[in-house]
Ligand SMILES: Nc1ncnc2c1ncn2[C@@H]1O[C@H](COP(=O)(O)OP(=O)(O)OP(=O)(O)O)[C@@H](O)[C@H]1O
């Protein structure tokens with residue numbers, strides 16, 4: 001956790017300890033500093049930046065269908081007080097909303113594993129962020145293609161502080177088996193069936209993986225092996241969040 005430090009003056013730590021520093025940086029507490037054995041005081045840069053940035057913090061959560069994104073997001077919410085926004089859930093809610101002008105379109109896209117135009121998804125995400133009044137968000141299952149990424153950059157990138165992309169790496173067979181088991185268990189999802197799965201997997205390879213690669217090329221991706229059991233996966237996830245300065 002305390003890998004990225006910058007040296008600060010001893011006086012600052014003392015100010016922090018006696019509360020005087022809150023006048024300068026009200027969000028910082030003594031937990032953001034560490035006294036090193038050589039008597040120098042270090043500030044945890046990422047933790048400090050995380051707490052001092054006024055924009056909402058966003059982590060994109062990506063991976064194949066059934067990789068375990070939603071399952072891990074629930075655990076992250078519990079441990080790190082993030083708000084979970086699943087783009088798929090928001091679209092399903094909008095599809096079910098009486099009078100929605102997008103209901104039929106969303107239904108067709110979901111059944112066929114296609115990606116809904118970004119104007120619809122991005123507006124749902126922005127409304128959810130604004131409505132929540134919260135400051136840490138997991139955006140699960142978005143951006144999924146170039147249209148999503150372009151639309152997000154146009155509408156949202158200046159309004160949030162994107163932290164990193166959490167990528168759940170999982171083989172196709174495991175992904176498909178998890179979704180089909182979820183369907184047989186009564187998920188009620190119109191796309192947890194073999195026909196939709198084939199299309200979802202194709203969309204993932206053709207449209208979503210190139211976006212993950214783009215983020216990778218920009219050094220933004222934290223990859224997690226999503227094939228072990230959920231608790232084991234979470235221990236890796238926890239490590240990533242802590243080393244990124246979240247407490
Ligand atoms: N590590 C795991 N090991 C075994 N089963 C898992 C694991 N993680 C999740 N599952 C199960 O697999 C199914 C899919 O998980 P989850 O809904 O979290 O995936 P997802 O990536 O959000 O899926 P989708 O993209 O389809 O929304 C669920 O039934 C869940 O209980």
Ligand SMILES: O=c1ccn([C@@H]2O[C@H](COP(=O)(O)O)[C@@H](O)[C@H]2O)c(=O)[nH]1
Nearest residue numbers: 087088109110113114115116121141142
């Ligand atoms: O940004 C998004 C997210 C989802 N969709 C559509 O919804 C389904 C289901 O998504 P899950 O993340 O698996 O819940 C997906 O196959 C797409 O059809 C979307 O269009 N855009």
